[in-house]
Structure formats: structure tokens, C-alpha cells
Amino acid sequence: MSCSCHSHEKIKSIAILGGGPAASALATLLAREGVRVAILHRPRNAPLLVGESLVPAIIPILRKLGVEDEVRGFAKFKPGAIFNMNEFGDYPFTFKDFCGSLPDYAYNVPRLQFERTLLEAARRAGAKVFETEAKVERVTSTDKVKLSRETLDVVKEFLGGEPDLIADATGRARVLPKLFNIPSREGGRKDTALFAHLDQAEVYKDGYVHSSRLDYGWSWRIPLPGRVSLGIVIPSEHPPKHGTTPEERYDNLLKHDSVLSKATAGSKRITPVVRMLIVGVIGFVVMVACLYIAALSMRRISASSDSTDNVTPLPKKSKSKTKTRHESSGGFMERMEDRWRRRRDEDL
Numbered sequence: 001m002s003c004s005c006h007s008h009e010k011i012k013s014i015a016i017l018g019g020g021p022a023a024s025a026l027a028t029l030l031a032r033e034g035v036r037v038a039i040l041h042r043p044r045n046a047p048l049l050v051g052e053s054l055v056p057a058i059i060p061i062l063r064k065l066g067v068e069d070e071v072r073g074f075a076k077f078k079p080g081a082i083f084n085m086n087e088f089g090d091y092p093f094t095f096k097d098f099c100g101s102l103p104d105y106a107y108n109v110p111r112l113q114f115e116r117t118l119l120e121a122a123r124r125a126g127a128k129v130f131e132t133e134a135k136v137e138r139v140t141s142t143d144k145v146k147l148s149r150e151t152l153d154v155v156k157e158f159l160g161g162e163p164d165l166i167a168d169a170t171g172r173a174r175v176l177p178k179l180f181n182i183p184s185r186e187g188g189r190k191d192t193a194l195f196a197h198l199d200q201a202e203v204y205k206d207g208y209v210h211s212s213r214l215d216y217g218w219s220w221r222i223p224l225p226g227r228v229s230l231g232i233v234i235p236s237e238h239p240p241k242h243g244t245t246p247e248e249r250y251d252n253l254l255k256h257d258s259v260l261s262k263a264t265a266g267s268k269r270i271t272p273v274v275r276m277l278i279v280g281v282i283g284f285v286v287m288v289a290c291l292y293i294a295a296l297s298m299r300r301i302s303a304s305s306d307s308t309d310n311v312t313p314l315p316k317k318s319k320s321k322t323k324t325r326h327e328s329s330g331g332f333m334e335r336m337e338d339r340w341r342r343r344r345d346e347d348l
């Protein structure tokens with residue numbers, strides 16, 4: 001955020017750059033407090049967007065924004081998650097086993113609809129949305145920023161002049177950090193995400209988000225109403241081996257990967273494929289966060305004496321060597337944590 005007023009002055013107006021969930025939520029809360037809020041939103045062209053599977057921590061925010069009922073109407077109820085780790089076994093867990101005071105569920109959402117709902121809530125609260133690309137510039141010889149002349153022209157009548165505050169909610173576009181040359185840190189990984197919607201795909205538990213280890217990389221499967229979002233995240237050298245266009249590469253990976261070919265047998269892709277480069281920190285953080293949440297939750301599950309029918313607890317150490325689907329292997333936690341530490345040290 002950048003403020004052109006003095007800290008003791010009450011902020012009366014704000015320009016929020018971006019129109020994603022962060023921008024809309026901030027706009028709603030500030031508009032309710034009587035702040036004049038302009039959202040400068042460069043509309044998205046993509047038919048598909050990442051960010052479809054929500055976590056329980058978001059539910060109190062949806063309630064506060066007054067949109068949970070509306071979101072429930074178009075979302076898929078999400079009671080938990082499953083991590084498929086091939087030879088290491090499958091690890092399903094329900095949120096109710098480790099969410100503490102948080103709600104014990106979340107939602108999988110068609111993302112564009114979700115964003116529209118949040119933006120509409122901001123409008124209802126009194127924020128005004130300007131569909132334009134926001135441009136900012138530095139105020140000479142200071143550490144302050146201002147809207148560029150052409151952007152100010154769009155909002156100044158509504159805001160009554162320059163905004164008291166500018167908030168950057170442009171996500172990966174990083175408008176203000178770029179202006180201030182604040183570097184982003186990239187790790188060693190250069191993965192590619194290819195994702196699309198299928199008419200169906202195998203899901204072991206309805207509504208659960210599935211994260212699966214693949215022959216190379218990993219994939220997500222997010223059940224949405226009437227479809228499944230499936231994303232593949234793999235080292236960038238692999239997709240070109242499977243075709244020229246994102247569609248060819250995605251379809252061939254579904255056919256040739258040993259996990260995905262089973263999970264998507266008989267399914268049909270119903271959208272174009274989106275390709276996204278996921279450099280070190282993001283890819284690594286998304287993956288590690290998934291694994292670490294799994295590890296933490298499993299620790300709690302294994303520590304709890306009463307399992308529920310939705311949860312496969314870690315087995316007590318046994319001499320049995322056979323493993324079946326949904327059965328866990330002893331020592332998994334240690335191996336995953338070891339691997340996680342090694343990769344973290346390599347990447348960061």
C-alpha cells in the first residue's frame with residue numbers, strides 16, 4: 001500500500017489495483033467503513049483460472065463478506081482432501097479432524113463465478129469498479145507512488161481527486177513491487193502447469209481435492225459441479241515431448257502418465273488448456289504446502305485415538321508388508337519430511 005496522506009489523518013479514499021479476491025474483499029470491508037473505494041480492474045480474458053479449491057480458513061471471510069450462501073449455490077462442497085502418493089499409499093483426511101475452531105469444510109468453486117460474486121459484493125457495499133488497467137508512477141525524489149495521469153482521469157471524479165491510499169492487489173502482476181524494483185525470489189524449479197476441465201475423472205471421495213504424484217511431477221483434481229478441473233505440474237522439459245500445442249501436450253500426458261491414464265479413462269476434455277509457467281518459489285511452495293499440510297494432518301490423525309469413517313489413520317507399526325489403496329506406510333512422515341527439507345535447502 002502507498003499512502004499520500006499523513007498517518008494521523010483518516011483515510012477517506014482508496015484506489016485498489018486489481019479485481020481478484022483480495023481486491024474485492026478489501027474493497028467491501030473498506031466501503032462498509034465509509035471509505036470511498038475505486039477498484040481498478042483489468043478484466044481477465046482467460047476462460048479458466050487457477051484458485052478453484054478453497055480452504056476452511058476462507059469460510060469466516062465469506063461469511064463476513066455476506067456471500068457464503070451465494071457461493072454454496074454454485075460450488076461443490078469440500079469436506080477434505082486426498083494425497084495419492086503411489087507406492088507410499090493414499091492419504092485422505094477430513095477437515096473436521098484438524099481444523100480446530102475453523103469451520104470443518106470448504107468449497108471448490110468455478111473461479112470466474114466466484115470472482116464475480118466477490119466483486120458484486122464490493123459493488124453492493126458501495127465500491128465502484130472501473131474496468132481499466134491501472135498505471136502508477138513514482139513521485140519524484142520520494143518513496144511515494146501516485147496514479148498516472150491517464151488512470152487518475154478515470155477515477156478522480158468519483159474519488160474527488162487523488163486517492164489517499166493506493167493498494168496493490170494485482171497478484172502475480174506485482175505492479176508496485178515492480179515499480180520499486182523489489183525482486184521476487186525464484187528457486188531452482190521451473191515447472192509448467194497445464195490445466196483444463198474434464199467432463200469427469202475418477203474421484204475416490206466426492207468433493208475431495210485430489211493431489212497425485214505422477215510419473216513426472218504431480219497433478220490436482222478438483223471436483224466442480226458437473227466437471228472436474230485437472231491440472232498437471234511437471235518439469236518444463238517434459239511437455240514438449242508430448243506435442244506442440246498445450247492441448248496436444250495435455251491430452252497426451254493424460255494418456256501416457258500411468259496415474260492419469262487410469263484416473264481419466266473414458267473422460268473428455270471440455271475446455272481449452274491453459275499453460276502457466278510456475279517458477280521455483282510458487283511451484284515449490286504450492287507443492288510443499290500440500291505435502292506439509294498432509295503431513296501435519298496425518299500427524300494429528302495418527303495421534304488421535306478415534307478415527308472417523310472418512311479418515312484412514314496411519315497404521316500402528318506393523319510387520320505386514322502388503323499395502324492396499326487407502327492404506328498408509330509406516331515411516332512415510334519421516335521420508336516426506338526428509339525429502340521436503342532436502343528440496344527446501346536446494347531451492348531456497
Ligand SMILES: Cc1cc2nc3c(=O)[nH]c(=O)nc-3n(C[C@H](O)[C@H](O)[C@H](O)COP(=O)(O)OP(=O)(O)OC[C@H]3O[C@@H](n4cnc5c(N)ncnc54)[C@H](O)[C@@H]3O)c2cc1C
Binds near residue numbers: 017132172278
Ligand atoms: C497453479 C496454481 C494453482 C492454484 N490453485 C489454487 C487453489 O486451488 N486454491 C486456492 O485457494 N488458490 C490457488 N492458487 C492461488 C490463487 O490463485 C491465488 O492465491 C489468488 O488468485 C490470489 O488472489 P489475488 O486477488 O491476490 O490475485 P489474483 O487472483 O491474481 O488477481 C489479480 C487481479 O489483478 C488484475 N491486474 C493485474 N495487473 C493489473 C493492473 N495493472 N491493473 C488492473 N488490474 C490488474 C488481474 O487481471 C487479476 O484480475 C493457485 C495458484 C497457482 C499458480
